[in-house]
Amino acid sequence: MPSTFRIRPATQADGAFLGDMVVEAANWRQGAARPRHEVLASAEHIRYISGWMRPGDAGFVALDGNDDPIGAAWYRNFPRTDPGFGYVGTGVPELTIGVRPIWRAHGVGRALLHQLGDHARAQGFARLSLSVERGNFAMTLYRSEGFAVTQSGIGRDTMVKRLR
Secondary structure, rough: OOOOOEEEEOOHHHHHHHHHHHHHHHHOOOOOOOHHHHHHHHHHHHOOEEEEEEEEEEEEEEEEOOEEEEEEEEOOOOOEEEEEEEOOOOOOEEEEEEEOOOHHHOHHHHHHHHHOOOOHHHHHEEEEEEEEEOOHHHHHHHHHHHEEEEOOOOOEEEEEEEEO
């Protein structure tokens, strides 16, 4: 049973772990896991970690009691010409979050969202966006943290949180 965890800022060296978390986020549905190489070979997913940590990128990593990474949340700004799933506009960073399955529903995701939101606010951002597939249990967490659906797509919704 998972116990305590701590959170630290993400560094450039966390790129591979963020890739693991993109895979966790893409494979949220039980029994429908795509292999890591397949998820990270797709342009729609690799954009969230390619060239990490570029100017404007920010994130946090959760660590268990042994200092092993168990989750991460980060954001990137995408241009209008190459938007991410949750793109809503220039100057609105899009967040990605992933938590190892055994650590889900233990407050890790919520703590990561708080840390990332506080950081984004301190950096002067007014909003954060994300994209979530319909049926993903994480939507309940996002709603409870102030994210609201602003755009509905095919099988997925874009959600935005106002930071100030």
